[in-house]
Amino acid sequence: MTRRAPGKIAKKADPKALADALHSAAIHLLRTLRKEDDASGLSAPRLSALSVVVFGGPITLGRLARTEQVRPPTMTRIVTGLERAGLVKRVGVADDRRLTRIEATAKGQRVLAAGRARRVALLTESVRLLGDRELAELGRGVQLFNDVLASMTARLPPGK
């Protein structure tokens, strides 16, 4: 797959290979964790949208759709589902009555926190197995991971 200098095992930190490995690991992680979401009784898109509303605070439907990379009609139905379940509510905006603001209810916050805890608990248990040294190294890695992400998103969406 990736060429190696003959006789040399330590990798020269090839950006391409590293990106690929990181990509694969992320896929693998989320795929494994996905199973835990069944317990919440919420589908993946609803859970994801709810998390944006809970962590990001009230948001208009259109912005929420863009954040979730989904078209407005799709978000309309996701929100309708969440509203029926009592997890969010639609609130009119006085200044501009075309807009609809989506807010999380107390129940929505509770449900999301529980689901997130379930997911992260699994991962946490495995992280706990690392020694102090490895923990610090992984921490540094995650920090760099986030830096890379930031530069990626900064470079990507010029507009739209």
Added chain:
Amino acid sequence: MTRRAPGKIAKKADPKALADALHSAAIHLLRTLRKEDDASGLSAPRLSALSVVVFGGPITLGRLARTEQVRPPTMTRIVTGLERAGLVKRVGVADDRRLTRIEATAKGQRVLAAGRARRVALLTESVRLLGDRELAELGRGVQLFNDVLASMTARLPPGK
């Protein structure tokens, strides 16, 4: 997001917080990269299933369904879609004629490689911005990430 000791930047590497940060970063990464998949003309489940077949080699439909955490009827339709697109083919198994083997076609391999390249290219560009030192540290982090994943999957599925 994470609290910091006042005046001290390096954190004490709390496993819970670390797991949460890693989880969030993975979500963020895949969400950002997802956009690139539109160009392949394949939906996410088809792309994912195809990737398993291409990288893992021929596999029975049932095993593929379990790998993708999906029920057999769902996988039947995903495979049917891929087959219609000429990306995989169903092959009978002589030993046990209940089984159906799914194999990637040459076109399937090409399409997947192209899609993956598109996704990883974006990430690679940002990884390239790192210095040698950071590159090595991120590499170590990814390695530990994979270790954690391995211990997670090892601990999780006792049977089924």
Added chain:
DNA sequence: GAGATATCGTTAGCACAGCTAACGATCTCG
């Protein structure tokens, strides 16, 4: 060997998620 049982993949039928097109309501600007 013959019948009971198990396994594999498919079909049928339901709910949800994604899209485009079209529309009503509202805001903004000339």
Added chain:
DNA sequence: CGAGATCGTTAGCTGTGCTAACGATATCTC
């Protein structure tokens, strides 16, 4: 005020997920 833009919804299509039920084939038991 009227023309155009923007926001959210409705209508109608495809694809993805499920359970239930079924036909074909293997395997186990007597």
